[in-house]
Structures are given as C-alpha cells and as structure tokens.
Amino acid sequence: MASEEFRLVSPVINNEGRLPRKFTQEGQGAKKNISPPLEWYNVPEGTKTMALVVQDIDAPDPSDPxxxxxxxxVVNIPPTLKGLPEGFSGKEEDVGGNYAGIKEGNNDYKVPGWRGPKVPTPGHRFEFKLYALDGEVNLGKKVTKDxxxxxxxxxxxxxxxLMAIF
Structure with a gap:
C-alpha cells in the first residue's frame, strides 16, 4: 500500500519543489545557511538508526560534467524521531534529549553541518536521501558521505x- 511507503518530506519545500532562499548561501543576512526542517513517515520495521545525505546532483566539476x-x-538519527527541526544543523550538542547521539559529518566544503547551495546557474536538483539502517554507524571523528x-x-x-530545486 502506497500510504505505508517510507517517505521524506519538508514543510518548506513547496509543490514546485523549490528550496527557499533562506536555506541557501544566498539568503538575506542571518537568514542563510539554515538547515531546512525535515519530516519522515513509515520508518521500516527493525530500523535501529538512520542517516541522511543531501547533495546537489547537478553540480558541475571542471574535470567531469x-x-x-x-x-x-547526518548519522545516528534515532528511528523514534519524526524529523529534524529548522535550523538543527550546528546545534546537535545543544539540543540533547531526543537528539543526543546524532552526529553531523563533513560536507564537500570540508566543514561539518549544513551548507546551503550557491549555484552558478538556477535549476539544480538537490537530493535529500534518508537511509533506514539495521544498526548503529560508527565512523570515528570525521564522518563523510563516502x-x-x-x-x-x-x-x-x-x-x-526528497527532491528540491534551487
């Protein structure tokens, strides 16, 4: 049944799939590089932890198109959580409670946490992928996508x- 499908959504990504500017490097003043709120539903049975990877799948590289x-x-997300709040990135140590144990890894800017997009041309697709895992992930101090x-x-x-466009 489709309603029981493992789903990832965000209340700020509208029907056209647009990522609002405040979640990018191009937002206004303090309203930039804020991690977007995410919600998930129907976590698979047996899930012990979850991990999230967000990437621009249209990013150009001079040596490869x-x-x-x-x-x-983000790793070690408890399956009991129903989502991550807006602005979660960079605050996991401060939040504690239900968020204790969650770890943010390094992005391709070589820093931990969310770094919003700043693209040379509009229309890039951003893939938010949430993995339901059968065990804890222990990657040491420096967590990376690879x-x-x-x-x-x-x-x-x-x-x-979840796909978004910027």
Whole structure:
C-alpha cells in the first residue's frame, strides 16, 4: 500500500519543489545557511538508526560534467524521531534529549553541518536521501558521505528521497 511507503518530506519545500532562499548561501543576512526542517513517515520495521545525505546532483566539476556535491551528512538519527527541526544543523550538542547521539559529518566544503547551495546557474536538483539502517554507524571523528556509504553497505532497510530545486 502506497500510504505505508517510507517517505521524506519538508514543510518548506513547496509543490514546485523549490528550496527557499533562506536555506541557501544566498539568503538575506542571518537568514542563510539554515538547515531546512525535515519530516519522515513509515520508518521500516527493525530500523535501529538512520542517516541522511543531501547533495546537489547537478553540480558541475571542471574535470567531469556532473559530480554530486555534498551539502549535509547526518548519522545516528534515532528511528523514534519524526524529523529534524529548522535550523538543527550546528546545534546537535545543544539540543540533547531526543537528539543526543546524532552526529553531523563533513560536507564537500570540508566543514561539518549544513551548507546551503550557491549555484552558478538556477535549476539544480538537490537530493535529500534518508537511509533506514539495521544498526548503529560508527565512523570515528570525521564522518563523510563516502565513509558512510561504505559502512552502510548491506545494512540498508529502506531509503526515502526528497527532491528540491534551487
């Protein structure tokens, strides 16, 4: 039944799938580089933890026409959570409680946390992919997308994808 599908959504990404400017590097003043709120539904049974990877799948690279550019990596998200609030990135230590144990990895800007897009041409697709996993992810101090994807191979119970355009 489609209603029981593992889904990832955001209340700020409208029907056209547009990512609002305040979640980018082009927002106004303090209203930029704020991580967008995310919600998920129907987490697969047996999920012990979840991980999130957000990347620009249309990012140009001089040596290769299209190379995904990582904007956010988050690991050890408890399956009991129903989402991450707006502005969560950079505050996981401060939030505590239900968010204790969540770790943000390095993006392709080589810094931990959310770094919003700043694209030379409009229309880039941003893929938010949430992985439901059958065990904890222990990647040491420096978490990256590549280390995460290698570690979760064979441990993915489900994937939920949200696409946004900027």
């Amino acid at each position: 299209v190379v995904p550019w990582v904007h956010w990596v 280390k995460l994807l290698e570690a979760i191979e064979g441990h993915v119970l489900g994937e939920a994808v």
